[in-house]
Amino acid sequence: MNFIKQLIFRRKIDRDVDDEIREHIAEKAAELVAQGMSPADALLAARREFGNVGLTAERAAKCGAGPLEELLAGPPLCPASTPPRARLRGRQPSPPSRLGIGANTAVFSVVNAVVLRPLPFPDSGRLVSVQARVTQEGAPRNRRTSPTRMFFEFRKPTPRSSTWSPITTPAWPSAASAKPSTCLRRSSPGTCSTPSACRRLAGRGFRPEEEAPASGCDSRLPALGGKVQRGPVDCRPDHLPSIASRTPWWAWRRAALHSRGNPEVQLWTTLAIDAASGHQGLP
Amino acid sequence: VPKENRKDLFPGALEMMVLRTLQRAPLHGYALAQQIKRSSKDLLQIEEGSLYPALQRMLKDGWLKAHWDVSPTGRRIRVYQVTAAGAKHLDREVSSFERMLEGIRFVLDPEEA
Numbered sequence: 525m526n527f528i529k530q531l532i533f534r535r536k537i538d539r540d541v542d543d544e545i546r547e548h549i550a551e552k553a554a555e556l557v558a559q560g561m562s563p564a565d566a567l568l569a570a571r572r573e574f575g576n577v578g579l580t581a582e583r584a585a586k587c588g589a590g591p592l593e594e595l596l597a598g599p600p601l602c603p604a605s606t607p608p609r610a611r612l613r614g615r616q617p618s619p620p621s622r623l624g625i626g627a628n629t630a631v632f633s634v635v636n637a638v639v640l641r642p643l644p645f646p647d648s649g650r651l652v653s654v655q656a657r658v659t660q661e662g663a664p665r666n667r668r669t670s671p672t673r674m675f676f677e678f679r680k681p682t683p684r685s686s687t688w689s690p691i692t693t694p695a696w697p698s699a700a701s702a703k704p705s706t707c708l709r710r711s712s713p714g715t716c717s718t719p720s721a722c723r724r725l726a727g728r729g730f731r732p733e734e735e736a737p738a739s740g741c742d743s744r745l746p747a748l749g750g751k752v753q754r755g756p757v758d759c760r761p762d763h764l765p766s767i768a769s770r771t772p773w774w775a776w777r778r779a780a781l782h783s784r785g786n787p788e789v790q791l792w793t794t795l796a797i798d799a800a801s802g803h804q805g806l807p
Numbered sequence: 808v809p810k811e812n813r814k815d816l817f818p819g820a821l822e823m824m825v826l827r828t829l830q831r832a833p834l835h836g837y838a839l840a841q842q843i844k845r846s847s848k849d850l851l852q853i854e855e856g857s858l859y860p861a862l863q864r865m866l867k868d869g870w871l872k873a874h875w876d877v878s879p880t881g882r883r884i885r886v887y888q889v890t891a892a893g894a895k896h897l898d899r900e901v902s903s904f905e906r907m908l909e910g911i912r913f914v915l916d917p918e919e920a
Contacts (some may be wrong), residue, residue, distance in 0.1 A: 537863065540861065540885065541859060542833075543883065543885070544836055544885050545855075545859065547837070547882060547883055547884060547885075548837045548855065549833075549838050550882070551837045551882060552837065554880075564811040573855075574855045574856070575854065575855060575856045576856065579824040579856070580855065580860070581855045581859075583856075583859075583860040584860040584862070584863045585863070586860075587861070587863040587864040587867065640870065738812055
């Protein structure tokens with residue numbers, strides 16, 4: 525009811541302001557005519573001197589309107605005479621609106637953090653996580669080698685026609701304190717038979733027989749990507765990029781959230797670029 | 808008035824001048840603008856674009872009241888006059904303005920002050 529009353533009141537203000545401005549311009553024009561100007565020129569000059577009639581009328585009407593109508597009428601056009609804080613107080617949303625705005629903000633914050641905001645790395649769409657899983661019988665399950673160490677192997681420049689394939693040691697060290705070892709080997713496309721770049725990692729070397737694959741690639745290769753990408757991998761040159769493109773976005777997001785503050789994720793980024801560019805390594 | 812010669816008044820200056828002018832005699836919008844111009848010896852020219860919104864706001868705040876009338880020339884005019892609340896507000900504003908002016912004078916000419 526109050527709203528209808530205010531609308532009616534606004535119409536009265538509109539009428540009053542329009543009439544008043546019209547009379548103002550007419551009076552000015554009459555004065556100019558009295559000074560010798562033609563009526564048409566006088567009216568034109570009076571209008572020009574007044575300025576934007578429509579805007580002035582609109583501003584004046586808004587200044588005379590009630591708070592509800594002011595709120596519905598859009599951006600404030602009425603020049604401030606009262607302190608800005610007092611004007612703001614009149615425009616604050618009602619408690620239910622505040623609740624709605626708060627809920628929307630909370631939901632958007634979550635969606636933005638999980639879905640919309642890109643990962644904090646360059647080329648985050650090409651991010652690849654590489655982890656080694658020990659598959660040797662008798663070895664502790666779910667033991668993984670350090671992605672950082674693997675990274676340094678991956679980033680070494682390699683020929684365009686070859687690829688990197690991570691492999692685990694076939695034998696688990698007997699000493700309880702020893703760490704699992706990983707070797708990264710450089711292989712030609714389609715073959716995994718001759719590791720050419722096995723290096724000593726985690727304080728343990730590889731015996732020649734350990735480096736030889738049992739049968740084909742899949743039996744010796746660890747899972748790539750840990751939780752994200754499970755299962756056997758092959759040695760095709762385009763293997764890593766295809767993993768990167770197949771991995772669902774939420775998996776990378778989850779990995780990034782869990783890895784927040786971990787310097788290794790910075791390394792993964794570079795690794796992703798390496799992988800997607802054909803495993804050529806960084807210059 | 809050329810745009811480069813236009814200077815904004817401080818906040819509340821227009822209200823103060825309108826209230827003081829209307830306190831002397833009730834006037835309609837056009838006459839009010841002319842009267843302020845004359846009183847300031849043509850130094851101040853009130854823009855109509857800011858006068859009418861200010862008048863509406865002062866009506867809403869209860870500092871002014873208005874009624875429609877007919878001028879001696881037969882023109883329909885809306886005449887404004889100051890209310891008691893408007894007069895009180897004017898006293899407060901003038902007192903505050905004088906203090907501000909005094910402060911500015913102290914800064915500009917400390918020796919004379």
